[in-house]
Amino acid sequence: MKRIIAIVGIAVLLAAIYTGFGWANSGSPGSSSDPLVTRSFVERYVSDRLAGLGGGQAAAGGWEIEEIKAGGIFEGAAGTEVVLRSGRATCIDPSKSGILNMTKGDNVHNGQKIPSNNMLIIPRDDGRGIKAETEIIIMYKGAGTISY
CATH class of the missing domain: 2.60.120.10 (Jelly Rolls)
Structure with a gap:
């Protein structure tokens, strides 16, 4: 009986470890589940937002x-x-x-x-x-x- 409990315990432990590794590797870098932010992305994002403010010139309510x-x-x-x-x-x-x-x-x-x-x-x-x-x-x- 102790042997069966030990085998079941080891099986549950291995299943938990395998599932944890699966979740850790679930998203590929750059996908929506694991976004990768690069310098060029941030620069493009900021320049697009500043363009919406009038590109440095006075816009309605802008700087x-x-x-x-x-x-x-x-x-x-x-x-x-x-x-x-x-x-x-x-x-x-x-x-x-x-x-x-x-x-x-x-x-x-x-x-x-x-x-x-x-x-x-x-x-x-x-x-x-x-x-x-x-x-x-x-x-x-x-x-x-x-x-x-």
Whole structure:
């Protein structure tokens, strides 16, 4: 009797191992059951999505890209989203309550350095914005004006 139980136990164990290997090899790489993501796929996917936004130009509700010379001021309207892509800039905030930095979860206050590649939201239409210390490139969504 012990011998039969041992044989049945070994048979069940072998069946479980065989089934596990079958599931592990069920999808071929690149199929829908086991997707393979390559760099070219990601680049094509991103460029297709950006093309839907207007290819870097302003589309309805899309991002605009502006180059601002040193000394220039970008003043955003309420709800304007701004990302500093290159250069150095400081915060302009006459209200002293700051511009919301969504990336870090805090505020950038008057005179503080604007961090690169951080999403900033201007909460009110009260003169808040950024001042270019060097030539800068920004992306923004919403309304804004540039002055020198």
